[in-house]
Amino acid sequence: LIKPHAVKKTRVPGVTLHRLRRVHDPRGNLCVGEFAKDIPFLPRRFFMVFDVPNAKHRGEHAHKRCHQFLVCMAGSLSVQVKDGARSQIFHLKPQTEGVYVPPKVWCSQYNFRPGTVLLVFASAFYEASDYIRSYEDFVRFTARSGGTRVKKR
């Protein structure tokens, strides 16, 4: 029994919501993704975010060149993406969904329920200079790199 991989566009251009391929089995369920096929890139790095107090926000930055793919592994959380003009909030279903965040998109995660584990794949090794950590800088950067949709928050 298999549900195929499915990709949906979102309100933020370039950001896509993925339903992962799913295999039901009496010995337990399995969800799977193949890199550079289902997931739009090959990862160089993965990280897990956990033990996040409910009031805290994670992320709150954009990348200049790095692509990311987020999966909620357990619990629940909200993910917000914005490109300066458009924004969308996702409440990711655990294990079965993922959101692809291309470079030059601002991304925050919040509303972590206790026990929540967020998994992130990144297309590049850690590099401090690839992070845009201020929203003002983000607006300036996307404007400079050809964004016409960008406006102030």
Place this chain on the structure above:
Amino acid sequence: LIKPHAVKKTRVPGVTLHRLRRVHDPRGNLCVGEFAKDIPFLPRRFFMVFDVPNAKHRGEHAHKRCHQFLVCMAGSLSVQVKDGARSQIFHLKPQTEGVYVPPKVWCSQYNFRPGTVLLVFASAFYEASDYIRSYEDFVRFTARSGGTRVKKR
């Protein structure tokens, strides 16, 4: 505050136990691994195993060429590896540990506590012919490919 990546040998040659790099933060904890550096290969595929009844076993096969890396994302489970002669059982600490399983090692997962999510990275796309699903075939295969340590279960 950072704990560095650390790798330990195990009783099964080639199999290694990894403590992942850990970053403490008031906004929540983070564990990270870089592929082909901390983790011994670049993944082509990932899958998550969940909703496994406690009495069930998963895995119970070996790969001819595919490398795997297992991380317990939530809950707890046991992982057994064996090469025909030696075996070891791991109770993986969630999020902070991983076990690297090279090709030609038999691997089973069991004792899934409710809510457990197992994450597996694989170095190859899915290919049915890469799986050795019978322990008898595994013993024959490892003996043929130069294993001298192999004995019957």
